[in-house]
Amino acid sequence: MAVQRTFSIIKPDATERNLTGAVNAVIEKAGLRIIGQRRIKMTQEQAERFYAVHSERPFFGELVEFMTSGPVVVQVLEGENAVAKYREVMGATNPADADEGTIRKLYAKSIGENSVHGSDSEENAAIEIAQFFSEADIAG
Numbered sequence: 001m002a003v004q005r006t007f008s009i010i011k012p013d014a015t016e017r018n019l020t021g022a023v024n025a026v027i028e029k030a031g032l033r034i035i036g037q038r039r040i041k042m043t044q045e046q047a048e049r050f051y052a053v054h055s056e057r058p059f060f061g062e063l064v065e066f067m068t069s070g071p072v073v074v075q076v077l078e079g080e081n082a083v084a085k086y087r088e089v090m091g092a093t094n095p096a097d098a099d100e101g102t103i104r105k106l107y108a109k110s111i112g113e114n115s116v117h118g119s120d121s122e123e124n125a126a127i128e129i130a131q132f133f134s135e136a137d138i139a140g
């Protein structure tokens, strides 16, 4: 498996509890490199565009409201098989179903406020990275 990039967001429930460093420690311990990172406050438009795939879901309004409720840290991660590896490191969407040692098991508050996002495919990773980063802000 080749070296891949994936896109990560440390969500507002985690930045609010000062967990950026703790989340990054889990990411780095898993062998993923943080090759781009920026702390931002997402606008409504950014959040709606980012989660457009969920626009018809009943939780969409709540999700956009949550993602714009406080600062987030957007990240580019790099490593062997990074997309699937980061999904493993994050754990299941609902922390009640997440494996021990995963970020969501350790830190997520609920299925909605679940501390991190990670791309679900290499194709989506490229799209999501391009939404928040220019190549000049990534150093592998």
Ligand code: RTP
Binding pocket: 054, 059, 063, 092, 093, 111, 112, 113, 114, 116, 117, 118, 119, 120
């Ligand atoms: P993400 O996209 O944030 O990495 O999460 P995921 O792939 O594990 O889950 P996905 O199905 O893509 O859902 C996106 C985010 O929407 C929120 N959600 N809330 N209240 C609910 O039932 C519900 N279901 C999903 C979560 O914040 C989830 O991460």
Ligand code: MG
Binding pocket: 118, 120
């Ligand atoms: Mg998803």
